[in-house]
Amino acid sequence: MVSLFGSTSGTTAFNFQQLDLSMLGAYYEAKTALLTGTSLAPPRASRGPAVVTPWEQPEDTRSLNQRVNEVKALQSFINPKSDQAKLAGDNKDAKALFTLYQAYTRLKAVAELAADKNTTDASRGPLDILVKKGLSQIQDYIASAELDKLDLIYGAKSNRVETGIGLGKNRTKVIGAAIQKGAKDDPIPGIVGNEVFTVSITKSGVTDNFVIDLSQIAGPITLGSLASYINSQIITVTTLDSGGNTVPKYSARFGVESVAGKGYALAVSGLVAEDVSLSAAAAAPSLFLAGATRPVGSDATGAATLIRLDGVDGGDPTRALRETYAGVGAPLLEVEEPEEDPLNGRTNEVVEKIRKQVSDLFTELEIDTAADAPDRPAVDTAAAAVAVDSQGYVFVVGATAGDLGNEINRSDGSDVYLSKYDASGNIVWQRLLGANGTAEGFALAIDSNDNVIVAGSVDGSVDGGELFSGTDSFVAKFSNEGDRLWKQQLDTVATDEALAVTVDAAGDVLIVGHASGVLQSGNTFGGARDGYVAKLSGSSGAVAATSLFGGIGFETAKDIAVAADGNILVASEEDGRAVVRKLDAADFSNILWAVDLGDLGAGGVGGLAVEGGAVYLAGSTGNSGFGAGSTIGSHGGGQDGYVVKIDDAGASASASWTAFIGTSAGDGIKDVTASGGYVYVAGQTAGAFGGETKSGVTDAFAAKVDGVTGTTVWTEQIGGLSGYNAAAGIAFSSNGNSVLTKLGLGPGTLQISETRDVTTQTTVRAGDYFYIAINGGKKMKVTVQEGDTFERLASRINRLSLRYIKAEEVFTGDGRKLKISVKNDSEIQLFAGDGDRDALKSLGLTPTKIFPNDRLFGTKKQDGESAVSDELGGIFGFKFEDGLNAANENGAKYLLGKVNDAIAEVQRAYRSLYKDPLTEYLKSQSKPTGPVPPALAKQLANYQAGLSRLIGGGIVT
Numbered sequence: 001m002v003s004l005f006g007s008t009s010g011t012t013a014f015n016f017q018q019l020d021l022s023m024l025g026a027y028y029e030a031k032t033a034l035l036t037g038t039s040l041a042p043p044r045a046s047r048g049p050a051v052v053t054p055w056e057q058p059e060d061t062r063s064l065n066q067r068v069n070e071v072k073a074l075q076s077f078i079n080p081k082s083d084q085a086k087l088a089g090d091n092k093d094a095k096a097l098f099t100l101y102q103a104y105t106r107l108k109a110v111a112e113l114a115a116d117k118n119t120t121d122a123s124r125g126p127l128d129i130l131v132k133k134g135l136s137q138i139q140d141y142i143a144s145a146e147l148d149k150l151d152l153i154y155g156a157k158s159n160r161v162e163t164g165i166g167l168g169k170n171r172t173k174v175i176g177a178a179i180q181k182g183a184k185d186d187p188i189p190g191i192v193g194n195e196v197f198t199v200s201i202t203k204s205g206v207t208d209n210f211v212i213d214l215s216q217i218a219g220p221i222t223l224g225s226l227a228s229y230i231n232s233q234i235i236t237v238t239t240l241d242s243g244g245n246t247v248p249k250y251s252a253r254f255g256v257e258s259v260a261g262k263g264y265a266l267a268v269s270g271l272v273a274e275d276v277s278l279s280a281a282a283a284a285p286s287l288f289l290a291g292a293t294r295p296v297g298s299d300a301t302g303a304a305t306l307i308r309l310d311g312v313d314g315g316d317p318t319r320a321l322r323e324t325y326a327g328v329g330a331p332l333l334e335v336e337e338p339e340e341d342p343l344n345g346r347t348n349e350v351v352e353k354i355r356k357q358v359s360d361l362f363t364e365l366e367i368d369t370a371a372d373a374p375d376r377p378a379v380d381t382a383a384a385a386v387a388v389d390s391q392g393y394v395f396v397v398g399a400t401a402g403d404l405g406n407e408i409n410r411s412d413g414s415d416v417y418l419s420k421y422d423a424s425g426n427i428v429w430q431r432l433l434g435a436n437g438t439a440e441g442f443a444l445a446i447d448s449n450d451n452v453i454v455a456g457s458v459d460g461s462v463d464g465g466e467l468f469s470g471t472d473s474f475v476a477k478f479s480n481e482g483d484r485l486w487k488q489q490l491d492t493v494a495t496d497e498a499l500a501v502t503v504d505a506a507g508d509v510l511i512v513g514h515a516s517g518v519l520q521s522g523n524t525f526g527g528a529r530d531g532y533v534a535k536l537s538g539s540s541g542a543v544a545a546t547s548l549f550g551g552i553g554f555e556t557a558k559d560i561a562v563a564a565d566g567n568i569l570v571a572s573e574e575d576g577r578a579v580v581r582k583l584d585a586a587d588f589s590n591i592l593w594a595v596d597l598g599d600l601g602a603g604g605v606g607g608l609a610v611e612g613g614a615v616y617l618a619g620s621t622g623n624s625g626f627g628a629g630s631t632i633g634s635h636g637g638g639q640d641g642y643v644v645k646i647d648d649a650g651a652s653a654s655a656s657w658t659a660f661i662g663t664s665a666g667d668g669i670k671d672v673t674a675s676g677g678y679v680y681v682a683g684q685t686a687g688a689f690g691g692e693t694k695s696g697v698t699d700a701f702a703a704k705v706d707g708v709t710g711t712t713v714w715t716e717q718i719g720g721l722s723g724y725n726a727a728a729g730i731a732f733s734s735n736g737n738s739v740l741t742k743l744g745l746g747p748g749t750l751q752i753s754e755t756r757d758v759t760t761q762t763t764v765r766a767g768d769y770f771y772i773a774i775n776g777g778k779k780m781k782v783t784v785q786e787g788d789t790f791e792r793l794a795s796r797i798n799r800l801s802l803r804y805i806k807a808e809e810v811f812t813g814d815g816r817k818l819k820i821s822v823k824n825d826s827e828i829q830l831f832a833g834d835g836d837r838d839a840l841k842s843l844g845l846t847p848t849k850i851f852p853n854d855r856l857f858g859t860k861k862q863d864g865e866s867a868v869s870d871e872l873g874g875i876f877g878f879k880f881e882d883g884l885n886a887a888n889e890n891g892a893k894y895l896l897g898k899v900n901d902a903i904a905e906v907q908r909a910y911r912s913l914y915k916d917p918l919t920e921y922l923k924s925q926s927k928p929t930g931p932v933p934p935a936l937a938k939q940l941a942n943y944q945a946g947l948s949r950l951i952g953g954g955i956v957t
């Protein structure tokens with residue numbers, strides 16, 4: 001993930017139909033019935049299986065670091081030809097178990113080192129990579145191992161699977177930001193009492209506008225009194241119901257909601273069949289800044305920031321909003337200490353035997369107390385750009401290493417995210433690009449229909465169809481409601497990145513960046529790295545034209561804008577110099593004019609903005625002589641921000657002035673926008689501007705510059721954590737500051753619905769797939785199609801076998817999910833799709849097998865009823881889950897617990913391959929007579945009562 005500061009799912013518990021207490025109780029009663037005599041002769045000695053298992057070998061006495069270094073040198077955690085595996089001889093099951101035992105002990109060593117409190121997160125990075133490599137190899141081996149009496153599962157064993165994510169649910173209520181931190185009935189902070197706004201409600205194509213004048217509210221203006229007043233206005237519009245009675249026409253109502261830990265907020269409900277829009281009679285402009293913050297320390301995790309500055313039309317802006325947010329990583333759970341055994345210290349051999357068998361059974365069936373929802377830690381996230389649509393909604397693009405809502409990050413590192421907010425910072429929706437490999441989002445633009453276009457780079461694939469390896473430019477278009485309209489990857493032999501994007505008057509998309517090679521036939525590559533400009537169809541994303549520019553050195557096009565006459569302006573860095581060009585919109589190779597602004601002095605181009613015939617270039621420079629025209633202010637030393645004004649005369653241009661903005665420490669401007677004759681810039685500073693206070697190692701800042709004179713009107717330094725803070729993007733909003741934002745809402749139509757299909761709400765892409773095999777048969781492909789719901793996908797799965805598989809869409813608190821179950825004692829196996837076309841991960845599933853209950857519980861049908869099976873082997877699940885990691889101490893501790901459990905499961909599986917000597921001996925004896933010893937009877941009763949409580953706790957499907 002690019003730094004601004006310089007150099008899928010938790011464990012899914014196993015659920016089952018209903019544990020038959022009588023069956024389980026009968027099993028143990030049968031075992032103890034053999035012991036009803038007052039005494040038993042000691043059992044004959046038994047050696048058990050004539051194999052020395054790997055866990056019976058001498059303990060490895062080498063240091064932890066030595067063992068981990070050995071693992072690092074291995075090509076694979078899996079070695080079926082190792083000396084340990086050879087101990088199994090020709091026994092396929094034992095060979096697989098011994099191979100896994102060796103792999104798990106290797107994984108355990110890595111987890112132990114990562115879990116050590118003295119290991120830093122920086123040192124855990126390589127260990128985390130090793131862990132993920134090992135888990136992947138283990139999962140592949142389990143799926144392909146040759147077995148006889150065993151079935152081994154990478155995850156938890158079950159009679160069904162359910163997607164780890166749902167498709168979400170449309171809202172019937174919109175809750176604003178919490179604005180009342182005090183008592184619910186206190187006056188609303190910041191409200192004067194003369195504010196006016198309009199609530200517009202549309203139903204069946206007819207709109208009514210309700211003017212809400214706060215001066216008409218008697219007494220203090222509280223959230224409750226405001227909601228009551230708005231509702232009293234809404235109900236004045238009436239209609240007739242089916243019985244001819246006069247009733248309110250609209251269902252929309254305002255109310256007050258408690259927001260946990262934050263206070264009280266205004267809410268709007270009753271929105272199912274009605275559109276509600278909000279607008280303020282008097283609105284003032286605001287600036288939105290997007291960037292990142294990171295605490296000091298190499299181990300620190302960065303978060304994205306969204307800042308709103310109000311009062312930007314005056315001389316002293318104020319920070320009205322600062323939100324930090326991040327994607328989330330794998331669930332982290334504390335490793336639980338084992339509870340004390342209530343029978344600890346008892347020596348009765350039979351009780352010890354039963355206790356162990358009950359413990360094993362409970363572990364195998366995953367009967368255990370419900371755990372709290374796992375914590376999901378924030379992971380590295382940064383915002384790169386921000387834009388505001390015509391209604392006042394705010395869009396932010398950036399990169400995250402984590403998941404967002406329903407969207408599971410399928411990348412190998414970071415993926416691109418796009419978020420929609422209202423002006424008060426309330427999230428409307430979020431999307432991940434769904435890239436394989438690593439992707440970063442650098443820029444976004446909004447077209448005349450309020451669609452959103454995102455551009456960046458991907459080292460992998462955005463649609464599963466990469467032909468050439470290496471980093472490619474990509475562009476993706478989304479509707480304002482969050483639908484993915486199209487994605488385009490410039491998949492060529494060249495290495496290239498898209499760094500900026502804009503939209504022309506026809507709605508076509510223009511991008512610029514750099515390329516090391518040709519993008520299309522007809523391009524001329526100058527060498528090293530060239531800048532490029534490309535045009536894509538706004539409707540389909542098809543590439544319409546590309547052009548490279550540059551010589552044998554290094555050129556990069558950093559930003560693009562449409563000039564007043566419709567031609568194209570491109571700002572570039574060329575061998576350390578800043579150059580602005582105007583290109584013919586009909587022929588990019590035709591340069592209309594170019595202005596070379598000089599040596600950047602190790603600085604760079606931050607952004608380009610246009611207003612009428614004025615072109616503004618901003619960035620950072622270490623050269624006090626940089627720029628052209630008159631000089632406004634002075635260079636403060638080191639790196640300073642700059643703004644250059646260029647007057648565009650159509651066929652020619654000249655620089656009017658160069659203004660420096662900075663401190664004596666390092667400063668840089670990352671983005672620029674222009675509106676109303678003023679220029680607004682955003683960036684970062686390591687110093688303190690006049691009248692401002694520094695709070696971090698670096699702070700974000702914004703500045704306003706007079707577009708005519710170049711004079712700085714104000715600077716606003718924005719601190720945060722006492723670490724690194726920076727702004728990467730800036731956007732101007734004409735209506736960002738109003739009574740609506742004081743009420744925790746924003747202007748525009750409240751969005752309550754989204755497209756709830758698989759390809760919109762998850763990172764699954766049309767054409768992604770997985771395989772299903774039934775009863776050991778051939779693998780059958782299940783492909784996700786554009787617009788698939790889980791209901792449609794389930795229907796296609798059921799057509800694979802109406803007799804043996806049941807797929808269905810189920811309703812949950814997270815929205816609709818897909819559930820796949822077995823039928824008629826079948827066995828179902830799920831396989832991942834090939835390469836970067838796998839759909840399972842994005843659905844929150846892993847390759848696994850699902851079995852009928854009799855096989856899961858080790859029972860068999862006898863005279864129409866369940867009885868304990870005496871077959872050897874069985875089904876064993878290692879309970880690994882997607883997202884396990886060793887990236888930090890908590891994650892490593894949780895992983896270590898999982899690995900220890902897996903080692904114990906290997907040993908249980910091995911024991912299942914052989915007859916139990918004690919059980920066989922007891923069966924061979926004549927049935928003793930006499931009463932059950934009181935102590936044993938009491939202990940058995942305790943077990944039975946415990947089982948009853950467990951079942952009474954609701955272990956059902």
